[in-house]
Amino acid sequence: MKKEFDIAIVGSGITGNTLAILLSKLATNPSKIALIQKTEPNELINRRNKPDVLALSYGSKLLLESINAWPKESSIIKTVHVSKFNQFGKLLLRNTDLNVDQLGSIINYDNLQRTLDNLVINSEVSLIYGNDIEIVKKDNSYQTQIDGSFLKSTIVVQANGINCNGIEKQYDQKALLTTIKIKSVNNNDRWAWERFTDTGCITLLPTPNNPDLYSVVWCDKTKNIECLRNMTNKEFSISIKKFFGDLIGEVSTDCEKHVIPLSLKIKKHLNNLNLVTIGNAAQTIHPIGGQGLNLGLRDVGCLSRCFDKWLDNKAETISILNKFNKQRSLDRIVTIGITEILTNVFSSRASPIQKVFGISLSIINLIKPVKKSIIRQLILGLRI
Template identity: 35%
Template sequence: MDTPTYDIAISGAGPAGSALALILASKTPHPERIALVGRRIIAAQTAASNQEAEMADPRTLALNHGSRILLEQLNAWPRDSADINVVHVSQRGRLGRALIDHAELGVPRLGSVVAYDALLTSLHHALAGSGVTLIEAAPTMQVVPGQVELNLGDRRIHSVLAVQSDGVRPQGVRREYQQHAVLATMRASRPRQGWAFERFTSQGPLALLPHPEGSDLYGIVWCCSPAQAATLSTMDDPNFEATLHHTFGDRLGRFQSMGKRHVFPLSLHAGPSLINARTIAIGNAAQTLHPVAGQGLNLGLRDAAQLGQALAQWLAKPGTDPSHQLEQFARNRRPDRWLTAGITDFLPRIFSTGNPLVEHACGAALLSLDLLPPLRNTLARQLLQGLRT
């Protein structure tokens, strides 16, 4: 049997996989024995000059305070971001609202919003100087005796362990929400600096996030039925602006459309972290969540941080059996993963039942959150840092 080429091969060069590669590189004297394999790896020498050209992905990401600390420690925090200091939660047409304020939690901010491609550029720029082996390819993998084999199309590589971070759907729990997300960037006539909004409607949640490209800009994530999403995506700008104002209210004044709208279907997919004795799943390969409360990437980054911690001792002695570390990682991550998935699954469904009694109960729950700081702060800390085990 050939000696494995790498200690760890990470399949997927998105944010979670890239962060994991940087974490692992800091824990080994031989970072070149960590391979990051992905379809799109931005070269450091072109990252700065081509940043605007690379900004093709329409998503903005709400990263909580814990995720920001991790990325800053990895020297991978993007140049442009917009802080979230207060989150305003409400329900359209019903009483009850809740405010979550960073000051109550003793943190400098609840989180920050970054552009997806700006984050990816920063991560890949940091990777270029990390010593990690970067391979641009779309791999498939299989376990062979004593190692994992990755087929890169024109060649094959081997590793002791493999991590799947994106590119495949988790196998296990699945739910189709019958909702699509309409993404847009809007300018508000009366912006509120540092405020983010989550407004539940009968068809799904509507989020307005401060935008990293301007203090009066907001990233819109409007979850609704596929039929409504199709209508919203094809409206002319004045009608879309008026419909958004009617749904959201007057808190930010009038809206002006800035650029194109994009539509994505929404579903839940979640499966085990431990795929087999030599393969671990993290990030989107372990769970893809509804975007309510912006928990998907935050959960994936917690996966990466804890996997890096779990493998630190093994990386110092890679010839030993890593099965105990992998099993312990999967066991320790289970409570946080399933609690976060449960929250993001429950909220968009309970607020969109269309049942008036349920809607009034949801309004009462928001009022309770607003009146009872311990209850509110418990939920906020889960969204801020996850369930610690």
């Protein structure tokens, strides 16, 4: 095993893999890029705490298409409906509001991970496996320790999804993940739904494989989620229908339910010496609004642009990493902020936002510039 690399990427989830493939196209010698992954296959690891489908923005689609990683099967989202149960008012975000073809797409998580795994195997990036992988500080720089031996690299990219040494907030909330069947009248324009309740939010995303199937992410107080988990399929279908009413057709399900805990974790410094952090390792956010991976892929796009110049002369490493940090800060703050506001809408019954939420949605629906800027943030994030 070659022991010295230009860049060592630790973690081969979607962000680590995407960065490795992008860099393999930019570097004159891609074998100097190391992708360090756990020996255990990604499929086994990723089934824990992961959704079945992902809502990805148009910007994420463009990035993945640029490396031929966009899965063949996807459902296009042209309309997103946001509303509150038992309150007047709604916000309808449509592709036509911004004159774009689509607001985003829904893809299967495993499909994307598998496609990226294959692309990485067929690239010239050096793949390094280990069981015990740690990023350690040694002689005033960061290095990767793999099963006891050190791998030296000029830069270490942390893409392992593990977020520590930062701000951490545990929500008294869990997410229940499952799939339901909705008997719909018109399958041509399949909407994505965010329906707020007094204590939670139910997201319905049209799955790519079957026009009647919708992926459910139901975030709520821990005790409510435990109650939902223990329901029979029929009881669960009735609960969904109760909160959506006539907005959707008849509901049924025979799918397994998975429950995961939710927390917010933000790493304080995106870069420190020669270490730079991207994706969930930098920020693990609440799934409401489906922004986690979109934000992570914007980290990847920005970092690859910074590395493009660095790979030519490998000079000014620290200032390049500082530049990355600076460029990413506004988008991170805004996305995390919006996610927190949405979480706050249902986390406290007495919240003033909660009381006027329905009407606020209708007001936003009427103010075109505000609506457009929400759609722009959803599609592309903030770019500077």
